[in-house]
Amino acid sequence: xxxxxxxxxxxxxxxxxxxxxxxxxxxxxxxxxxxxxxxxxxxxxxxxxxxxxxxxxxxxxxxxxxxxxxxxxxxxxxxxxxxxxxxxxxxxxxxxxxxxxxxxxxxxxxxxxxxxxxxxxxxxxxxxxxxxxxxxxxxxxxxxxxxxxxxxxxxxxxxxxxxxxxxxxxxxxxxxxxxxxxxxxxxxxxxxxxxxxxxxxxxxxxxxxxxxxxxxxxxxxxxxxxxxxxxxxxxxxxxxxxxxxxxxxxxxxxxxxxxxxxxxxxxxxxxxxxxxxxxxxxxxxxxxxxxxxxxxxxxxxxxxxxxxxxxxxxxxxxxxxxxxxxxxxxxxxxxxxxxxxxxxxxxxxxxxxxxxxxxx
Numbered sequence: 001x002x003x004x005x006x007x008x009x010x011x012x013x014x015x016x017x018x019x020x021x022x023x024x025x026x027x028x029x030x031x032x033x034x035x036x037x038x039x040x041x042x043x044x045x046x047x048x049x050x051x052x053x054x055x056x057x058x059x060x061x062x063x064x065x066x067x068x069x070x071x072x073x074x075x076x077x078x079x080x081x082x083x084x085x086x087x088x089x090x091x092x093x094x095x096x097x098x099x100x101x102x103x104x105x106x107x108x109x110x111x112x113x114x115x116x117x118x119x120x121x122x123x124x125x126x127x128x129x130x131x132x133x134x135x136x137x138x139x140x141x142x143x144x145x146x147x148x149x150x151x152x153x154x155x156x157x158x159x160x161x162x163x164x165x166x167x168x169x170x171x172x173x174x175x176x177x178x179x180x181x182x183x184x185x186x187x188x189x190x191x192x193x194x195x196x197x198x199x200x201x202x203x204x205x206x207x208x209x210x211x212x213x214x215x216x217x218x219x220x221x222x223x224x225x226x227x228x229x230x231x232x233x234x235x236x237x238x239x240x241x242x243x244x245x246x247x248x249x250x251x252x253x254x255x256x257x258x259x260x261x262x263x264x265x266x267x268x269x270x271x272x273x274x275x276x277x278x279x280x281x282x283x284x285x286x287x288x289x290x291x292x293x294x295x296x297x298x299x300x301x302x303x304x305x306x307x308x309x310x311x312x313x314x315x316x317x318x319x320x321x322x323x324x325x326x327x328x329x330x331x332x333x334x335x336x337x338x339x340x341x342x343x344x345x346x347x348x349x350x351x352x353x354x355x356x357x358x359x360x
Contacts, residue, residue, distance in 0.1 A: 018046035018151075020144035021125045024132050029139045030062055032302055035292030035328075037173040046121065046151060053124065054115040055079045056089025057289070061296050063093055066135055067100035071297045077289045087112040097127075101134050121151040180329060181336040184211055184322050187344065194351035198260060201344050202253045209246045210318045212333045213239060219312035220327060225304045228294065236287045237331060238276050245273045260357070263348065274338070281335040288328060 015023070025031050026040035034040055036052055043049050053059055057077055064072040074092050079085040090112040097106045106127040107114040114123050125146055132143030182188040185207045191197040221234045252266040294301040305327055312325040324330060352358070 016046070017122065017125050017129075017146050017149055018049050020146075021128050022049050024128070024141075024144045025058075025062065027141055029141050030066060031058070031296070032065075033292050033295035033328075034058060035288050037176045037332075042176075047118070050115070050118055050121045050124075055086045056093055059093040060089055060096070061293065063096045063100070063131070065296050066139060067096065069297070071293045072096055078285065083116070086115065090115065097131060101131060103127075103130055103134065106130060119151050119153050122146075122149065125151075177329075177332050177336050180324070181333055181340075184324055184333065185337075187340055191347045191351065194260065194348065194355050194357065197344070197347040197351050198256070198263075201348065202250075202257070204340065204344065205246055205249050205253060207322075208333075208337050209243065209250065211320075211323045212330055212337070213243045213246060214318065215312065215316060215323065215325070216327075216330055217243060219316055219325070220308050223308055223311070225308060226301050228298070228301060229304065233287065233291065233294075236283050237280055237334065241273075241276045242280070242334070245270060245276065248273070260352075267345075277334070277338040281338065284331070284335055288331065291328065 022040055022043055031040060034052075036058065038048065038052075040052070043052060057075055057079075060075045061071050064070055072092060076085045076088055079089070090107075094106055094112060097103050105111065107123055108127075110116075110120055110123055114120055114127075129144055129146035132141075134143075135141070136143050185204050187200060187204050191200055216237070217239050221230075221239060225234075248270060249266070252262070252269075256262050256266060291305075295305060296302075309325050309327060313319070316323065316325070319325075
């Protein structure tokens, strides 16, 4: 038995409440940058907008910037889908709205528990509509209207979906970056032989060096940026160590083409060097949240990154039609890359076994 319900179609020629809410949030005057995936411009359903807002981090960023001009202190970024931590952020949002905009109980009697049930999401949209209208003069941006329409459950019984949101948000982000990685570096196709699998390993290493690591080094780290980026952000990612690792692999892979049996020795030699990926990946979420905060609240950082990205797209000598220049996306390719090695080496092992080449 299916519990799915059919959603009502949007009014012809118009937008639903959640779409007007998304579009207001997506205005640069309200959200200069989102740290989340999918970001606001990619959100296609009310369910996705609910997931985007439910941990409270983006709500707190927005209300801080449009009222006091800075990200409010006390946001819990790493909520890890723990409802108590998410609701702590929602309380901070509600308090800031009351203190700065004099709107009491913006989410009504549901207060910080407003995200517990998806069917209550219309209350969030209603609250954000009130905020948007209150800020019209200050932002020079028209607020959005909220009708009396309520949020329809996706499932026949709303309680059936209470436990799916946590995994869904993380799955969407993973799927987004997996797709972007494959579009940029390849590796999605099935290999047809041992030689094909070895060639894929070599090609992806070269592509990752050129389209990601050197891209970041030459177009962002080595360029003139802000002191904050130079000292407190870029060092997080150990790009120099990653380049050294993959340059070493590139040299060894060139020799490996003459004798495939050296592949084991190559990875044995650099196994300690690969630990740099642990350092970078473990800090990634914190670093991206930091970047989003700085782009939101620090005009100097925001303009610096925009300029770096624009200059990179125009001037990078190694660019091709698959090179990307969005800094956030480039950085997220690093943990994606390390996760590909079991897959690539697994293909090599499969073809070696099929060819009865046990020494590989």
